[in-house]
Amino acid sequence: MPSFEDMLLAALQNPPDPHEPLPPVNRKATIFGVVIPFLVLAWIAVLFRLWVRLRVVKEPGFDDAFVLLSAILGIGGTTCVCLSVKYGLGHHMLDLGPDKMEKYFIIFYIENSVYLMQTAAIKISLLLQFLRIFKAGAMRRVCLTLLSIVTLWGLAFAFAGWFPCFPVRGAWQHRIGAKCYGFGLSDVQEFFIMYKIHSASNMVLDFMIFMTPMVIFKTPTLKVKNLLAMAGVFAFGGIVVAASIWRLHAISTAQAATHPYVDLTWLSPVIVILSCLEVDFAIICASMPIFWPIIERSLAAIFVSYEVDVTEEHIQNDYGLAYELEHTKSARQTSLRSVSGTSLEGLTGDYANKAPKFSIGPDPLNETSSRDATFQASVRTLPKPKWEI
Template sequence: MANVTTIIPALSPPAGKTSNFVDPDYIGTKFLVVNCVFLPLALIGLVIRTWTRLFVVRSFRTDDYFMVISLILSCVLTGVTLDMLNWGLGRHMWDVPLEIFSPMFSKLNLIAAIFYCAATGFTKCSVLIFYLRIFPSRNFHMVVWTIVFIAAGYSIASILANILSCHPVAKSWDSTITTGYCMNRPVFYFANAGLGIFTDFATVVVPIPWIRKLQMPVRQKLAVVAILAMGCSVGIVSCIRLASLYKLLTSTDLTWTTTNALMWCTIELNLGIFGGCVTAIRPFIRRYFPRLLGLSSGGGYDSSRSRKQVHPLNSLPKSRPDFSGRDAHYSTTLTTLRDTPGNDSEEHILSGQHTNNQNKIEEVEGIIRTVEFDVENSSRTAQME
């Protein structure tokens, strides 16, 4: 082992500090803990989502594939950043040997940035494409595709900017190259985070006007709003990450300040993956743990509170209903089950109950559409004519 007195630090220590290569200050432990908490959380969410799409809904679409890719990239990101702990991450730069910082730390830091940009791009596109399955409005689709274009565009641009941040490219990690030039990478990270925050909150805000128009119970609307709130929490984490990037922008102690920046990147990415998979949790619980939602109690629609006659569409009773009353009212219910061909909407979010021909409450896992019409007694009008 080389004598510590002959080791050249990656950065000269500030006044009053000396390099410590034996037992330096270290904050890498909290970074390890964060990865051990949030990556399994995202993995659990994706496993539930995948199982639900394959075996409950039996419909695996583009947004599901995107989310799987996002988690794979997140796993790679975690592996790369944890390896960075062996090359200076979590220590002050003056406690890191120059031969370790360059090229290994710089090279791994570049790889981590590339995988992070790709993973967040796939996550946001997955959530936005999922919206297209719920809301049929053409105007809404145009708005969503615009945000998809922005999210995918800046993600691809970020990947290319990281790869081509220096000329020659190797100058990004090899400090021995003195010719060429490099862009100010912290400033680029700061601008990239700003675009990320915009798309995070745009993803949450855009569906709200259309949610108000959905014909479903208030309780189910609140459930959808709760799902969107998960996206809002991701936006808040993005703001915190932006603050950590500001410190990175103003500091020369890269190995120390990069730790917090990467930590918030990990939290934001994996929380976004989990939030994007929350949509599958309710149908999963309905299928396997219905008591958790109180579904076994028959709660929900209470036929005793309504004086309407409710029957499935095309299943009207053979006997002629009595329309002689002054306030005669008749309604029909069309239930589209989950296996109906062409039903591309997220029917499990809107699943509920209806009354069958025997006036009994039964569960349906589909979209309930109620069509009501009034029949008035027109005999008096006919006599007057």
């Protein structure tokens, strides 16, 4: 099997055309313009999620910790991608020179290892989130089995990423003759196989994880709006799976940026961008079921008003977590609150055409009032006029 040095020598004997136009995907503006905005969107989703879990429902969990870990790793990975552009990403490796090439390999080593950890962290977060839904039965066992597999998978590839050579500096100093394997680039074919194995297994696990909660759609009491909301979440999951499939295809076509010759900086921008997008979409997909119901209720409060607005009742906090379908809810509490459009109806209730009724006690100033007399007051829902601000 050809070594990295052999492939590099072959590239020197047949150098690329120095006047070859730079493909759009290799340009700095394209790379920055894709990875940075989607990282920002992912962080917005994470912050909304943490706000809901910590301040609204006050039920944080390990799934929140792992999604936060994935987002933090995303900052590190995206920073490495942006730095790698400075040190040659998007240009031919032979044009970099020895010093610049070594700096690129240092950044590539960190970037690749961070990505391997990030893919495992977001999968663990999703599975822990599913365990909030499936409290018992076969689906819980499926989630626990997948959680064990993903944990071992993540640990194995994280070790392979951070320790590809012994000593480790052999991953970017190929001339020292370190003992390397897999991502260490001592053997080009082995490097490609390692990349392909991780990408293929990552795609399969993504598909299995995002198909797991599909059983929720069989619940007969779900309202149409909740079905549509969950369909939107699964649509994001489909984008994640599609990105992982596209990434596997790109790795196979370019043989992990080693075909027709080793040119990691020229052939890998597509792979790098898809890696970033895949994880960012997974973070957004994991966070949407947590914060979107709160946003929906807030919008309803803005655009819907009521005529009679005071009632006393025993309520049970839901906060829109029907999308997660959690079986545990917050403790019951008594409150005096305004009747508003943010109250969730039952999963199967249809009150669109019904006016709610409220009991009003007898008038203490009316001498003819009896102690047991009650009155019914109908309340009409009035859409706020479009011209009101």
